Amino acid sequence: MSLLSVENLAVHFGTHAAVADISLSLERGERFGIIGESGSGKTLTALAITGLLPEGAIMAGSICIDDQPVPTNERAMARLRGKRIGMVFQEPMTALNPLMPIGDQIGEAIRLGDTGGVEHIELPMLLKEVGLENRHGQRYAHQLSGGQRQRAMIAMALASQPDILIADEPTSALDLITQRLVLDLISELCTRRQMALLFISHDLKSVGALCSRVAVVHNGRFVEVGGTGKVFGAPQQDYTRRLVAAAEFKMKPVTRPPIGETLLEVRGLTRDYRQGG
Numbered sequence: 001m002s003l004l005s006v007e008n009l010a011v012h013f014g015t016h017a018a019v020a021d022i023s024l025s026l027e028r029g030e031r032f033g034i035i036g037e038s039g040s041g042k043t044l045t046a047l048a049i050t051g052l053l054p055e056g057a058i059m060a061g062s063i064c065i066d067d068q069p070v071p072t073n074e075r076a077m078a079r080l081r082g083k084r085i086g087m088v089f090q091e092p093m094t095a096l097n098p099l100m101p102i103g104d105q106i107g108e109a110i111r112l113g114d115t116g117g118v119e120h121i122e123l124p125m126l127l128k129e130v131g132l133e134n135r136h137g138q139r140y141a142h143q144l145s146g147g148q149r150q151r152a153m154i155a156m157a158l159a160s161q162p163d164i165l166i167a168d169e170p171t172s173a174l175d176l177i178t179q180r181l182v183l184d185l186i187s188e189l190c191t192r193r194q195m196a197l198l199f200i201s202h203d204l205k206s207v208g209a210l211c212s213r214v215a216v217v218h219n220g221r222f223v224e225v226g227g228t229g230k231v232f233g234a235p236q237q238d239y240t241r242r243l244v245a246a247a248e249f250k251m252k253p254v255t256r257p258p259i260g261e262t263l264l265e266v267r268g269l270t271r272d273y274r275q276g277g
């Protein structure tokens with residue numbers, strides 16, 4: 001039995017097929033990355049799984065949790081979303097209520113997610129778990145840094161103790177150091193809570209650091225799926241090779257030749273110079 005299974009997912013807007021024939025499965029505690037360039041269909045895949053597709057989108061295919069089809073009715077889907085799937089998006093400002101202190105919002109998420117079981121969760125405990133202090137809970141979203149806002153979003157996603165965390169480019173609006181801290185936090189939380197992770201990104205490095213399996217999406221289709229080391233280390237498809245090459249290019253340190261040599265290169269004289277010409 002798979003925790004999450006998606007089969008032949010397709011999303012259309014009129015005649016435009018934005019997502020076509022996507023299948024994936026996720027086991028408890030597993031970390032699966034979806035990588036691809038902008039506009040390739042990553043976010044729509046996540047939105048389809050969570051039942052949050054925008055108006056005008058037509059969906060086909062099947063989505064099951066614990067082998068049970070996810071409900072199509074909006075209220076049942078919202079309940080399931082709260083209880084089984086937690087979501088973290090790129091820009092927390094759009095997801096957080098600007099008029100309510102974030103502690104109250106996280107508290108509300110805890111109340112909604114409370115199943116009445118023994119595993120009751122307390123606000124201070126949850127704030128601490130995501131690296132925030134109680135005083136941060138009294139602040140409004142605009143009074144927090146980008147990293148703190150993303151931590152608040154993660155706390156809200158965790159409030160109902162979900163089995164699956166979907167993180168859609170959760171760090172792309174953050175500086176490099178904060179990105180690293182937030183990724184470390186997500187990784188730690190998934191391990192501690194045995195949560196499955198569906199991690200969406202266009203950054204190969206982050207996916208490589210977090211996920212054991214990855215799917216490469218291009219024009220709404222998975223073009224390559226496999227173990228992260230294998231897909232990035234020995235890509236089979238042209239598109240993946242190009243993606244990996246582009247990421248390597250970006251990561252390469254800039255080596256600067258001595259100024260004199262640069263000038264000679266600019267003038268096209270390097271070879272003559274080296275040959276003593």
Ligand SMILES: Nc1ncnc2c1ncn2[C@@H]1O[C@H](COP(=O)(O)OP(=O)(O)OP(=O)(O)O)[C@@H](O)[C@H]1O
Pocket residue numbers: 013018036037038039040041042043044045054055056202
């Ligand atoms: N509401 C919408 N109406 C029409 N087309 C849409 C809508 N939302 C998305 N699309 C189209 O669907 C395709 C996939 O979009 P999606 O947001 O999933 O891309 P993405 O891979 O997540 O991109 P990014 O990395 O930039 O977030 C794009 O061609 C986009 O223009």
